Amino acid sequence: MEATPQSSPPAPRRPRSWRAYLLVEAVLLAVLVGSGGLASAAGVLTAAPEQPEGCQRPDRTMQLYAMELPRDPETGQIRLGYGTSAESASYPGPTIEMVEGECLAITLHNEVPATTLAQLRTDPNHPLGVSLHVHGVKYTQQSDGTVHSGSFVPSGQSRTYLWYAQKRNPEAGTPGTAGYWWYHDHVVGNAHGTQGLNSGLFGGVVVRRPGDPRPDRTYVSVFGDRQTINLRRGAAADTCDPYNPQPGPTCLVARKGERVEFIVIGIGNDMHTWHLHGHSWADTRTGVLTGEGAAVDNTPIIDNRTLGPGDSFGLQVIAGDSVGPGHWMLHCHMQFHSDAGMSTMLHVLDENGQMPPGHGHH
Ligand SMILES: [Cu+2]
Incomplete structure (x- = not known):
């Protein structure tokens, strides 16, 4: 063990700035004679954030x-x-x-x-x-x-x-x-x-x-106060052009068979529930259920999940799997929230990218 002078307590460990990494490294070659050299050299040069442990650069x-x-x-x-x-x-x-x-x-x-x-x-x-x-x-x-x-x-x-x-x-x-x-x-x-x-x-x-399974598309669904989805509600929450839908924060669209990922986030002050019609998922880290036996039997399959402020979860579904194309509602299931406009749609097109006739406009 190294001796430490009584007059100066050991310096706290200060990880190097990554920005200064190359410079520090060059300096260290010249000055590093003990564990204290690292701390003092970095202390002078640190301008960017310190790294979490395990994150060298x-x-x-x-x-x-x-x-x-x-x-x-x-x-x-x-x-x-x-x-x-x-x-x-x-x-x-x-x-x-x-x-x-x-x-x-x-x-x-x-x-x-x-x-x-x-x-x-x-x-x-x-x-x-x-x-x-x-x-x-x-x-x-x-x-x-x-x-x-x-x-x-x-x-x-x-x-x-x-x-x-x-x-x-x-x-x-x-x-x-x-x-x-x-x-x-x-x-x-x-x-x-x-x-x-x-x-x-x-x-x-x-x-x-x-x-982990990789999705074809990812949508973010932020449920917040004033019964908002991504700060919008009602018609503003779903602005898809029915003839040429372009995916985005206000247009959730997928072709049948695509793996669609949702990242669900709660902000504000209210509790919500996140419910998607026609699709269900496993209550696991990814929403996907793999494996065999007891672990499978013990995993709930759900189509509605409670969301509090600060909570987040995610899931993956296969669009239209066994249920086909159509305008599938996605909404908060607290009834006064959905009634106030906390509702949008996942528009599932057929394999050719078309909404089949007979599905109408929402
Ligand atoms: Cu709600």
């Missing part, structure tokens, strides 16, 4: 833009969105897919004007910014996306967040991070990002294990 990088979008046509509320480019920002934002073991660096560019953020602020002393906070995967304080940790982005600036999809390790007792999660702002308006959520700064995350 990013396997992949991506850019994310926070943008102001046109106001809600029904309510006039401010709308914000994330996008992989400034032009593609939407609510929900892009689905971010990871595989267990992967380390992802996401650089968030806040292009929302400070004047807009000021309108959403409920406390005049609250800082103006946007952040990225994620559920399920691992991150350090510097990637928490909160005000108290200073991990948010003022207007016109950028910041890199590091997410680590920790692997399952039965020996160490770590359950892994595979699952259906979500990301969202945590600073717009107040310390909980309530106005960021209300304005559209959220999106889905899926962490897969190697070998």
